[in-house]
Amino acid sequence: MSRLPSDESFTSRLHSAAVAARVGLVLAVCFGICFTTGLISHYAQSPSQPVPFPTSPSWGYRVTQGLHVVTGTASVPLLLVKLWTVYPQLFRRPPRELRKAALDGLERLSILTLVASALFLLASGLANITEWYPWDFSFRPTHYALAWIAIGSLVVHVAVKLAVIREALGTDVEDPALDSGNATRPSALSRRGLVRASWLAAGLAALAVAGNTVPFLRKVSVLAPHSGDGPQDLPVTKSAYAARVGAAATSAAYRLELVRGDRTVTLSRDELLALDQQTQELPIACVEGWSASGTWTGVRLRTLLDLVDRPAGSDVHLTSLQESGAFRRSTLPGNFADDDRTTLALLLNGEALALDHGYPARLIAPNRPGVLQTKWVTRIEVLA
Numbered sequence: 001m002s003r004l005p006s007d008e009s010f011t012s013r014l015h016s017a018a019v020a021a022r023v024g025l026v027l028a029v030c031f032g033i034c035f036t037t038g039l040i041s042h043y044a045q046s047p048s049q050p051v052p053f054p055t056s057p058s059w060g061y062r063v064t065q066g067l068h069v070v071t072g073t074a075s076v077p078l079l080l081v082k083l084w085t086v087y088p089q090l091f092r093r094p095p096r097e098l099r100k101a102a103l104d105g106l107e108r109l110s111i112l113t114l115v116a117s118a119l120f121l122l123a124s125g126l127a128n129i130t131e132w133y134p135w136d137f138s139f140r141p142t143h144y145a146l147a148w149i150a151i152g153s154l155v156v157h158v159a160v161k162l163a164v165i166r167e168a169l170g171t172d173v174e175d176p177a178l179d180s181g182n183a184t185r186p187s188a189l190s191r192r193g194l195v196r197a198s199w200l201a202a203g204l205a206a207l208a209v210a211g212n213t214v215p216f217l218r219k220v221s222v223l224a225p226h227s228g229d230g231p232q233d234l235p236v237t238k239s240a241y242a243a244r245v246g247a248a249a250t251s252a253a254y255r256l257e258l259v260r261g262d263r264t265v266t267l268s269r270d271e272l273l274a275l276d277q278q279t280q281e282l283p284i285a286c287v288e289g290w291s292a293s294g295t296w297t298g299v300r301l302r303t304l305l306d307l308v309d310r311p312a313g314s315d316v317h318l319t320s321l322q323e324s325g326a327f328r329r330s331t332l333p334g335n336f337a338d339d340d341r342t343t344l345a346l347l348l349n350g351e352a353l354a355l356d357h358g359y360p361a362r363l364i365a366p367n368r369p370g371v372l373q374t375k376w377v378t379r380i381e382v383l384a
């Protein structure tokens, strides 16, 4: 007969539904927040928006994307503890009766998709916040598709286990009533201790990244590689050097082109500086989880668009000096172009924009994902 262990071979009391249900509940809450904020981020970056993504509050995306990364990171230790407490179930013998065996197989399949997609999401997300892209696929659509698989199989999993979850949460965590098989051997750590250690690990993991977004947490955030580095007190994701725009951006031949149909208005940086300027504080909120606020001065975008008589509400296309790369262009939805706060920034914190922050001119709009705050802008085209 087979030498595989059975679920009876695992004797530690820590392999218990009581622990799994508690850690699982908090994990499900983290997944729920992570999923919702992920949908928001995906929608904010979507080129077609039946309902326009709002421009207010200006810090909205900063909060939702910060939460996305914090809850995702906190899920890592929770998922590991959860998997460890329940993995003996993998070795459970399937029921003999055909119908039951089929159901059992289906349940295992749902758990397989849940575990695989959850591990993929957390691993690719973590790689992303450390800006490590070891894969060839495009991050956003893949992460998005897997999120639906994870959340779908999570719903199935919770539905299947609902009775056990209820019972486990209704009794004391140390209560032996729910113990299965031989999982009765006490260990150095109590179940209560394991549950508390899980909260602590999740809390530490959250703190380790929260400094990317919450300024006073910077000092304790070991996973916050961005906080505060970069010129003018603002982090940089893509430098001018990496984008290969240095020469074009500093050239005296630089011009901004405003285009609508066959009309074109061309402005030098000095001509831009001679227009009415506005100054305001707005954050850059990177999808990778860091965010920081800056004081931007420049020309209200609408003022520029009026030069080519843009009809209110029409979308706008921005092109940078960068010749390749996914973020060299962006589309600005009509409601963002209409907003008074949306600015073609020329100064940051009172000085000319650093080359790395988009000199000679960059877009800054309220409540917009950082990835769409196009730097080194050289052409603005009205799409109507």
Ligand SMILES: Nc1nc2c(c(=O)[nH]1)N[C@H]1C(S)=C(S)[C@@H](COP(=O)(O)O)O[C@H]1N2
Pocket (backbone or CB within 6 Å): 234, 235, 236, 237, 238, 243, 284, 285, 286, 287, 320, 321, 322, 325, 327, 328, 329, 356, 357, 358, 370, 371, 372, 373, 374, 375, 376
């Ligand atoms: N042309 C261009 N603009 C760009 C990018 C880019 O790669 N190319 N990166 C974007 C990303 S991902 C972010 S988070 C912000 C960061 O702005 P900062 O470097 O000034 O902080 O710029 C955005 N603008």
Ligand SMILES: [Mo]
Pocket (backbone or CB within 6 Å): 237, 285, 286, 287, 288, 370, 371
């Ligand atoms: Mo970013």
